[in-house]
Amino acid sequence: MSTPASIADFRALAKVRLPHFLFEYVDGGSYDEVTLERNVADLRALSLRQRVLRDVSAIDTSTELFGRRWSLPVGLGPVGLAGMYARRGEVQAARAAASANVPFALSTVSACSLAEVASGAGAPWFQLYFVKDRGFVADLIARAREARCGALVLTVDLAVPGSRYRDARAAGGGLKRWSQLLARPQWLWDVGLHGRPHSLGNLAPIVGRKAPLSDFQAWIHANFDPSVSWKDVEWVKSQWDGPLIIKGVLDPDDAKAAVDSGAQGVVVSNHGGRQLDGVISSAAALPRIAEAMSGKTKILADGGVRSGLDVVRMLSLGADFVLLGRAWAYALASGGQSGVAHMLKLIEAEIRVAMALTGVTSIGGIDGQLIDRG
């Protein structure tokens, strides 16, 4: 394929570059993928209002979040196992994000450790999952503090993992796994043999150097802590004085609770349709949460964003900032750091066109007026 022109092109490339089970892990959602499809469809269904003759010669796509000015209202959200999509993948993606001056959030379940990413690309945001060993969770927070991470993203929509049919169908050991690997010799050579993807960098103290990759979901089931409650958010808060973002909120009452617990931001998210299938899309949840919050907290959103137009749609629905998930994972699998850098350029160009043709010149100017409600 020639140079990717869209996220769909990156997805097609990722499909031919990654071993089948890995592509299915990235691309899939839970159960019948109803919510995954809704995330994409509900955004696409939103009509923007075309406006003309409004002098759009100078467009500023920068925005401020948590005391920093970013070049775009977009960040790379936490995506687990990204170090398996390209060699030392999280470092490559974090470098692309740093050059584009957008935030990168490192997942707890990354291949590269926080220390490796921080030394290779600068301090990322750190995404925290609660495992049962609280001493270890405290240690992860301490590491994020010492690395001077710009924000702690506490993901709360994975008390238990949703089932993913596509993972189950693609799984298998022995011959089946080997035939999938041998069908992707470039990946096998570059990542499988030379990329050391067999560990989960941040979790090495509890899982050892050999990560439970063959049955990752079962490992999560056994080790993630379903007893987590709002009291634990206060516990996290007592150890972290930077910005705390609660990720995985779909309900206005939960967003209010997040603010009451001292969070500076929420991510309106259903985990990209990978958890409770059948819940509403992020696009549908966003306006209700934005209304309930009325400026009391920063609202980030993700789910189904496949273009710069979708970024503008999310902002029009009330988000202050938008996180990408699969979009950057596909780009990383397609072309490593330069793939992610190119993807961010495409997103920026699309945001600029969408702003120009809806007649706004600053991110602050994007609001519900941009949506054509018929």
Ligand SMILES: Cc1cc2nc3c(=O)[nH]c(=O)nc-3n(C[C@H](O)[C@H](O)[C@H](O)COP(=O)(O)O)c2cc1C
């Ligand atoms: C392959 C994959 C792995 C993910 N891993 C994590 C993770 O480790 N932590 C987390 O908070 N969210 C994780 N997510 C959810 C994303 O942060 C984000 O909410 C979601 O991908 C947004 O939907 P989109 O991919 O349709 O844009 C993951 C998503 C995908 C696709």
